[in-house]
Amino acid sequence: MARIGIIGSAGRMGQAIAEVLQGSANTLAGGVDAGENVANLAEVSEVLVDFSAPKALEGNLHAAIGAGIPLVIGTTGLSEAHHTAIDNAARAVPILQTGNTSLGVTLLAHLVKEAASKLGPEWDIEIVEMHHRYKVDAPSGTALLLGEAAAEGRGIELTANTESGRDGHTGARAEGAIGFAALRGGTVAGEHSVILAGEQERLTLSHSAESRLIFARGAVKAAEWLIGKPAGRYRMQDVLGL
Structure with missing residues (x-):
């Protein structure tokens, strides 16, 4: 106690x-x-x-x-x-x-690190998150935690390999980059998906917070x-x- x-x-x-x-x-x-x-x-x-x-x-x-x-x-x-x-x-x-105290998200980060370490930089990594309309920071702490896990799995620095806030004519996606997209609205407690997109196949690891x-x-x-x-x-x- x-x-x-x-x-x-x-x-x-x-x-x-x-x-x-x-x-x-x-x-x-x-x-x-x-x-x-x-x-x-x-x-x-x-x-x-x-x-x-x-x-x-x-x-x-x-x-x-x-x-x-x-x-x-x-x-x-x-x-x-x-x-x-x-x-x-x-x-x-x-x-x-930590950016997230959920036990499920903690395990998700572990899986993301493992997946990123096994799949090469030709597999694009995108992290998509959605939260309630009142959240003031973006990307979420959880999204950054997952990005750090992916970067750690690949042995790279997240800050030097981040793509976010795409708008307009941005050009082609950089190989090995870790992308972020933040959505806000409603009363969503927290939704996070890590998408690893390769040639003709895609792996998605996700977590949904219901409360x-x-x-x-x-x-x-x-x-x-x-x-x-x-x-x-x-x-x-x-x-x-x-």
Whole structure:
């Protein structure tokens, strides 16, 4: 049983995590939102789960370090500077950062990496995602996670091999590129497909999220798993032993 504190407790994911905790053996230590004291929450928690906003990340990292407790980061839209800050903080406390806490998506990323490693660069990779109309970042953190998995499978850098936002006369698709397309509308919790298109054949690996509760369950599982781990940076794959 763990005492879990939620950063961003009034948000959609924060509320979903609280709902999951009500039906589990874990305890909700409390929650904070913008303008509230994260350090106080950290003092009464065994682990923090952060689904707030990128601008709050630095303060959340300091709170976790100050209390000496683990931190699960599910906030998306992070910059390179944010990732550098996470790397630095992970020298002091265990931190698990991911673009998606779903266990199904975690396994999907593993399969994408395997497929990309087995199929050559002549197989074009396109990642298509759709989310609700209120999502503010694109491509989604999950799409980028899947893109990173594909790039890792091919032994390339994603940032140097990305195609997105195609419009007008763009010319032919670059061989080996990883393409992204983002759709927004309605109340879609999350749809992701990774298409590997070869000569006269096509392989599609996909995941459909029917409720935010799947992400909440994964976040809680990650928080439980992270307690007692040594300082370092972890991934959802580690939770599943992949």
